[in-house]
Amino acid sequence: MSHPLAGSMKPNQTPFKSIVLGTESLEGANEFRDLELIEESIEAYYKFMKNRPLPRWSEKSTEDFRIIDLSLMESVMSNPIMNRR
């Protein structure tokens, strides 16, 4: 439902990355598209981690990463199409 690489913080920078998964694509995308997206994102993750591993962040920075991760998810969860019944 949401892009696995959301946010400009690179995969080896932020300790948190929330992803929203569903059982059905809301835009009728085929399963293969989503599979590709996940695979490419995993590849990107390894590429960055190979350069440099995740730093030992301070409590303040970790909290900031949580706040941003939440904000990125809020923009997905607040979408009316996600909440229809």
Next chain:
Amino acid sequence: MKLELGKIYIRDVRFADKTYVEEGTLYVCKEEIEKLVLEDERLTEARVELARPGESVRISPVKDVIEPRVKVEGNGSVFPGVIGKVGQVGEGRTHALVGAAVITCGKIVGFQEGVIDMSGPAAKYTPFSQTNNVCVVIEPKNGLETHDYEAAGRMAGLKTAVYLAEAARNLAPDEIVTYETKPLLEQIAEYPELPKIGYVHMLQSQGLLHDTYYYGVDAKKFIPTIMYPTEIMDGAVVSGNCVAPCDKVTTYHHLNNPVIEDLYKHHGKDLNFIGVILTNENVFLADKERHSDMVAKLAKYLGLDGLLITEEGYGNPDTDLMMNCKKVTQAGVKVVIITDEFPGRDGKSYSLADAVPEADTMVSCGQGNIIIHFPPMDRLIGTMDYVESQIGGYAGCMNEDGSFDAELQIVIASTIANGFNKLAARTY
């Protein structure tokens, strides 16, 4: 719309009792700026410092960079919907203090980066080592929530830019450049033989510290729309983005969008610049599907032969970039992508997070993974905490003398994906 941009060239900046421009020098009254910025109760401190090209000065962390502009004739005022009222802009005459910039510094989040070196080897990677900078360093009140701090920082910069630009209102510009785009049918009729080219400008819109505003509307809440290229010159697009400095499009870059600038240079000569399609880079996949459909629809509806497309950010926006490219190409409109890359230190990994077969024509703006050396500077504007918190970790290693080595991606706008900088890639 027809806009005359009156450029007043600034070659130096100094403090003085009041703010005015004389013989190419911008004189700045820092007390008035400090007072103006502190009208916002969310901030407890505002310190103004100056940084000139060639000085041994490092500025960090950078929130935004803004060029002072003021509307002297025509409807509306600059930064509509954010500072100015929402009235439409893009026509008449606007004055700009070219060579001057307002830089806001404030650590809104603990891991924030964004460095500008005014001299030395890292200086050439950012355009702001060549501008005369009025830096506003801000401190928030205790416990200020991050969303509020970002908004306060954003307003502080824009307010300061508007205040300084007033000094340009009654001056005779050193140069006036005229930009004109006519309504669609008239524009097509003006150069019927030339290919009709458009520009798709993708705006960062993922969430906190990843937002952009169009006439004050949060870009993640809008759907693709058409903009006259001159509207952006009056600040219709304002940056709220503050993460990943290397490909951050500052408000300064929106005002001086290089793709629009170059398209106008070619307009009427080898192409007919029709206009701009604005779109966003939402995290929600259904939004991406909907908006890329609309971008392709607008491109075809406008009768374009080809278009240029730029994005802001990495990862998530690459998917939008590819979806736009694919659908626009399938609609019969040719696409050229302009973007930066992250191929890893050895340059051998995939540069973008996504790809489609239709993305076969691309201009690179360089890559952010290479390591460069940052020598010690005599003066620091802002704070160096961020580098210390990443010692042995993300950015690099700080030496005792204050120098450090780090990836190019911490330099503001070093690999900006709209082509403003001077990096590129070549195949051999």
